[in-house]
Amino acid sequence: MTASACAEAPRLAERLQALTRCFALSRLVTESLELSEVLERIMTTSRQALGAEASSLLLVDEAPGPGQGQLVFTVAQGPASRDLRSGFRLAPGEGVAGWVAKEARPVLLVDAYADPRFNRDVDRLTGYRTRSMACVPLSYRGRVIGVAQCINKEGGGVFTEDDIEIFSLLAAQAAVAIVNARLHREALVKQRMDFDMELAAGVQQSLLPRAAPPLPGIDVAGLSLSCDATGGDYYDFLPRGDAAAGTATLLAVIGDVTGHGVQAALLMTTVRAFLRARLLSPGAPADIVGDVNRLLARDMGDSGRFMTLFLLEIGRGSREARYVRAGHDPALLYDPRSGAFTELSGRGIPLGIDADWRYEDNVVPALAPGAVLVLATDGIWEARGPSGEMYGKDRLRRAVRRAAGCDAAGLARAVLADLDGFLAGEPRHDDVTLVVIKASAGAGEKEDA
Known part of the structure; x- marks a missing residue:
């Protein structure tokens, strides 16, 4: 084995271990059909996989009306997350999340404040300082349904391209889980409606x-x-x-x-x-x-x-x-x-x-x-x-x-x-x-x- 291969071996072993953990964690995401639970599991799993201090998930508002196309903070975990649970919104294309949703591509920020796409309003709202960020789209059949973010590496480090790769794999599983949970919820609503209609018909x-x-x-x-x-x-x-x-x-x-x-x-x-x-x-x-x-x-x-x-x-x-x-x-x-x-x-x-x-x-x-x-x-x-x-x-x-x-x-x-x-x-x-x-x-x- 060459010296360079020996030097690369620990990194590959660490990456393999992370991917194995990623797939194990992804099963947790798909085990539930309750939408709110699925969303929380997605972000808990992402935080654990990337070793992040905080995470948030934004869903695209698809309902007809003035808010259609906006990104809505749906799940927020970590420091200052309480201030983001009230449905804080981003306009289409606004901030890093808006850019990711529009371009359907992930973003890695080593220094968030040095990137012009970063929206500092969220930090001002929460009082939390964003240093680094990994942000990936949640896509289903070519359509972006949301964006997931991990913020600040634990221990003061920064996110890497390997983190983006793992995060993207989780996001792919997460998007399917979200769609399945929504379909399940719609099926339950229809089932309840059918029952009510049957009762009304009787x-x-x-x-x-x-x-x-x-x-x-x-x-x-x-x-x-x-x-x-x-x-x-x-x-x-x-x-x-x-x-x-x-x-x-x-x-x-x-x-x-x-x-x-x-x-x-x-x-x-x-x-x-x-x-x-x-x-x-x-x-x-x-x-x-x-x-x-x-x-x-x-x-x-x-x-x-x-x-x-x-x-x-x-x-x-x-x-x-x-x-x-x-x-x-x-x-x-x-x-x-x-x-x-x-x-x-x-x-x-x-x-x-x-x-x-x-x-x-x-x-x-x-x-x-x-x-x-x-x-x-x-x-x-x-x-x-x-x-x-x-x-x-x-x-x-x-x-x-x-x-x-x-x-x-x-x-x-x-x-x-x-x-x-x-x-x-x-x-x-x-x-x-x-x-x-x-x-x-x-x-x-x-x-x-």
Whole structure:
């Protein structure tokens, strides 16, 4: 062995020992998925590997806004570290850390104050004197996500190129650990959100009627399918009057809130509560809808959200039906004797827009035996199949006509099956809600007897 090789051997042995220690310490960094713990471990490991008095880690602020791109002191260890824990920020390119983040290259400062890139504001803030510094970028897939710094060698020495090499190896491991910890945190947040959404969906489904109250002479059914976990469609069956006194009626309600998801679901439940509370007082359908609209308009203000509604009241024996249309698509009335459809239209705007709007009662004088009333939301006829074609109201009418001999529940299932066949596996992009009211054959004849 030559003299120069002998002289180099202790340095190589020391470097090998440092690298071995570096890899051992790097395992500590990757053992946790808790972001705050990962960040602390990164800097503790770096201080031990480089023998530094102090260390700090700055992360790039990636959130949209005025602070985007700034470096934020996230972890600080060592003397005077308490003054840097409050989110002290550096502008893009500011100081040594800013330069490292911008250039994605490490920096070694033997004398920090002799380098024009060094920002003395941090020393002035903390009262700590920086002598030497090793600063490396934290890069992940070509993108700098932060900067790590080790400050002042213990015992008064200075950092070396070997220190930079070791620090860079740690930084590469640290960047992956940070990204993994962030992904883990995002997954936990999503998992919690999914759980909350599942819970909200369960609550919302529990608010929908399981069955219609019995009323002689009519058969009623409904169904609602949300395209998200929660939706903004609504239907309900609300009994009124006294069955023993022969004054019993049934209110069938269907509604559609703008948009879908959690906000729409909350508005839907609000309208449901308003309607049920209003039914404790007497009044015609137009009075009921008008009072609910006033309450909703006060709550909604200028939010831009609103809800369409169709409310129909039908009495024993289906001799007469009264309805109010609040911006909702007209209901369909099908007479199987003539095979004709009639749209139950009427004047009215959606709920929540104008508190002073006066709604109108509309009357269907008498339902024919076997007549079918279909109340639906636009998620049915605006659904698009694989070719981009809409399902449309004509196809809905054909499906109703084919299934008119079924009971109300069977007719509703037949329409939904026809819609599913049309979609051919394409996802629904809006909520689907359907209410079917069918007059019993000879319903009006008992009244005439």
